[in-house]
Amino acid sequence: MDIIASVCRQAHWESPELQVFLNDLPQNDFNTVFKSIPAFNGKPCFVAGVAGSFYQRLFPSKSIHFVHSSYSLHWLSKVPRGVEANKGNLYIAKTSPPNVSKAYSEQYRNDFSRFLRFRSEEMITEGRMLLTFIGRSITDPTSKDCCTIWDLFTKSLLDLVAEVHWIGV
Ligand SMILES: C[S@@+](CC[C@H](N)C(=O)[O-])C[C@H]1O[C@@H](n2cnc3c(N)ncnc32)[C@H](O)[C@@H]1O
Structure with missing residues (x-):
C-alpha cells in the first residue's frame, strides 16, 4: 500500500482505493482474522473475507487484479486414491x-x-499472481529439506495411537 501510494504521488496520480479479499476454508475462524487486522491509518483499503476452497470459483469473472497465495497451495483438496498401502506414514516417506509419490x-x-x-477466469487481463508454497x-x-516435519508428526501420532491402545480405549 505504501509503495502504491508513493508511485502514485511521484506520477501525480490519485491513489486507488484498494479492496482486499482474504480467503480461507469456511471452517476458518474469520472473526479472529478480522480482529487482528491493523488499522490502515486512513489509507483507502477495504478488507473482506471470502470463505471457500481456492480449488473452486471464489470471485466474479474478470474482477481480480492481483492474487497472492502465501504458504497454502501445498495443501491438497483431498487424500489421493491409491495410498491405502502407505501404512504407518503421513504423506510421502x-x-x-513407490505408487504413493x-x-x-x-x-x-x-x-x-x-x-x-x-x-x-477471475482475473483481469494482465492481472498478476504471486504464489509462495x-x-x-x-x-x-523424501529429501530431508522438505519432509522432516512430516516424519516428526507421524512419530507423534503413532505414539498417541499406541497410548490409546495401551489404556484400552
Ligand atoms: C499455513 S496457513 C497460511 C496462512 C497465511 N496465508 C500465511 O501466509 O500466514 C495455510 C492456510 O491455507 C488454508 N487452506 C488450505 N486449503 C485451502 C483451500 N483449499 N482453500 C482455501 N484455503 C485453504 C488453511 O485453512 C490455512 O489457513
Missing part, C-alpha cells in the same frame, strides 16, 4: 510404496491446474 503428484497436478484455471525434489521426494 522413505518407507512409502505418483498418487500425490497426480493429485497435485489436478489441484494446481484447477487453481490456475479458476483464477484465470512448499515444493519437494522430484529426484528425491
Whole structure:
C-alpha cells in the first residue's frame, strides 16, 4: 500500500482505493482474522473475507487484479486414491510404496491446474499472481529439506495411537 501510494504521488496520480479479499476454508475462524487486522491509518483499503476452497470459483469473472497465495497451495483438496498401502506414514516417506509419490503428484497436478484455471477466469487481463508454497525434489521426494516435519508428526501420532491402545480405549 505504501509503495502504491508513493508511485502514485511521484506520477501525480490519485491513489486507488484498494479492496482486499482474504480467503480461507469456511471452517476458518474469520472473526479472529478480522480482529487482528491493523488499522490502515486512513489509507483507502477495504478488507473482506471470502470463505471457500481456492480449488473452486471464489470471485466474479474478470474482477481480480492481483492474487497472492502465501504458504497454502501445498495443501491438497483431498487424500489421493491409491495410498491405502502407505501404512504407518503421513504423506510421502522413505518407507512409502513407490505408487504413493505418483498418487500425490497426480493429485497435485489436478489441484494446481484447477487453481490456475479458476483464477484465470477471475482475473483481469494482465492481472498478476504471486504464489509462495512448499515444493519437494522430484529426484528425491523424501529429501530431508522438505519432509522432516512430516516424519516428526507421524512419530507423534503413532505414539498417541499406541497410548490409546495401551489404556484400552
Ligand atoms: C499455513 S496457513 C497460511 C496462512 C497465511 N496465508 C500465511 O501466509 O500466514 C495455510 C492456510 O491455507 C488454508 N487452506 C488450505 N486449503 C485451502 C483451500 N483449499 N482453500 C482455501 N484455503 C485453504 C488453511 O485453512 C490455512 O489457513
